[in-house]
Amino acid sequence: MDGSCTDESTTSETLSISISPTSAVSSFPPPTKSPESPLGRVGSGSSVILDSESGVEAESRKLPSSKYKGVVPQPNGRWGAQIYEKHQRVWLGTFNEEDEAARAYDIAAQRFRGRDAITNFKPQGAETEADDIEAAFLNSHSKAEIVDMLRKHTYDDELEQSKRNYKIDGLGKQNRNPGANNVALSGSDRVLKAREQLFEKAVTPSDVGKLNRLVIPKQHAEKHFPLQSGNNSTKGVLLNFEDISGKVWRFRYSYWNSSQSYVLTKGWSRFVKEKNLKAGDIVSFQRSTGPDKQLYIDWKARNGSNPVVCSVQPVQMVRLFGVNIFKAPGGSGVAEGAGGCNGKRMREMELLSLNCIKKQRIIGAL
DNA sequence: CTCTGTGTTGAT
DNA sequence: TCAACACAGAGG
Numbered sequence A: 001m002d003g004s005c006t007d008e009s010t011t012s013e014t015l016s017i018s019i020s021p022t023s024a025v026s027s028f029p030p031p032t033k034s035p036e037s038p039l040g041r042v043g044s045g046s047s048v049i050l051d052s053e054s055g056v057e058a059e060s061r062k063l064p065s066s067k068y069k070g071v072v073p074q075p076n077g078r079w080g081a082q083i084y085e086k087h088q089r090v091w092l093g094t095f096n097e098e099d100e101a102a103r104a105y106d107i108a109a110q111r112f113r114g115r116d117a118i119t120n121f122k123p124q125g126a127e128t129e130a131d132d133i134e135a136a137f138l139n140s141h142s143k144a145e146i147v148d149m150l151r152k153h154t155y156d157d158e159l160e161q162s163k164r165n166y167k168i169d170g171l172g173k174q175n176r177n178p179g180a181n182n183v184a185l186s187g188s189d190r191v192l193k194a195r196e197q198l199f200e201k202a203v204t205p206s207d208v209g210k211l212n213r214l215v216i217p218k219q220h221a222e223k224h225f226p227l228q229s230g231n232n233s234t235k236g237v238l239l240n241f242e243d244i245s246g247k248v249w250r251f252r253y254s255y256w257n258s259s260q261s262y263v264l265t266k267g268w269s270r271f272v273k274e275k276n277l278k279a280g281d282i283v284s285f286q287r288s289t290g291p292d293k294q295l296y297i298d299w300k301a302r303n304g305s306n307p308v309v310c311s312v313q314p315v316q317m318v319r320l321f322g323v324n325i326f327k328a329p330g331g332s333g334v335a336e337g338a339g340g341c342n343g344k345r346m347r348e349m350e351l352l353s354l355n356c357i358k359k360q361r362i363i364g365a366l
Numbered sequence B: 001c002t003c004t005g006t007g008t009t010g011a012t
Numbered sequence C: 001t002c003a004a005c006a007c008a009g010a011g012g
Helices: A098-113 A129-139 A143-152 A155-164 A218-224 A268-275 A335-340 A343-357
Strands: A071-073 A079-085 A088-095 A181-185 A192-202 A214-216 A237-242 A248-256 A261-264 A282-288 A295-300 A316-320 A323-327
Touching: A071 A098, A079 A098, A088 A098, A088 A143, A098 A129, A098 A143, A129 A155, A143 A155, A192 A218, A214 A218, A218 A261, A218 A282, A237 A295, A248 A268
Parallel strands: none
Antiparallel strands: A071 A079, A079 A088, A181 A192, A192 A282, A214 A261, A237 A248, A248 A261, A282 A295, A316 A323
8 A cells, every 4th residue: 555645637647556466356257268259360368279180280379469459368368458658568457358458448548648548439529427527536546546446347336436425515615716616525535526606694693593494695596596487475496405414405495575585494494403503604505517406505603613513623625636625724634633523524524634645746757 | 277467579 | 659479476
């Protein structure tokens, strides 16, 4: 676990990859002779095929070369994947199927050479949304980590899991310019997701009192939460907001003719109670910039002290490795003495520590 | 023993 | 960079 923390975006990066002990790649049951591919290639593996009759032991022992870039045949009929960087070969593992190896090469190529690297399968100019997510996933892991996943055949699982947890956490706390797009990190694997800050409000005593409602300033309400002219005053609509922990809060949103106010009603008191909101605390609303337009809600205590959990120092966002991450204030002081902390804030601290631990490692490129 | 993945070289 | 080839030595 030494050089496994190297990372960078698109420039040169330290290798220190493959030269590790050979990893155990054993995941195929029978060493049965693999029936050869439908390709009209040469005889299988290195086993020489001496024709029953004529014993021309000529050059019958050639391995079938692959039609895919980065794929090399193995003597036993399997396929190896490799990529070169800095005049050195980086081994990506062995695979039963030729195209599996080709896919492994493609993934490595995108991590090592960037998004428009030449690959075996990916079309050149098509950038889908799924590709965006995968690109973020790739860039949030070091080359060594990606290579390790490929060699262990765990890449697909890791990618899929990261898609699941792409829950994000709070913006708004350290956000200096509301209204701008931001990138946040997920807890365990740092997959990115952009959100747009909509607005914040310091809650009033009545917002957290017995009225069980939050008044949305008209200006923000009409801009971000437009109501259809039909059901305006009456029923309103139900809106779902996700909080930092991934929990979804559903509030009824409507317009009160009596007070000429836009309000969140049903469901709001529960939020106040669970978060232990006090007058003066800040609630902030975000929305995914993606097509889903998912809404998010977050909150913070007025002074930085957190009512429910423990006091927390302000957090600042920094940009590292081309990715925005949060950085803990004092040194790398992470969650060590965090015995008293819990809940959301704790999650955030964990996140911070993870990111702060892996630091830049200078590479002496030549 | 089987099989991976490195050493190495020549081609592009 | 890249793949072809041979085979040392890792692993069961």
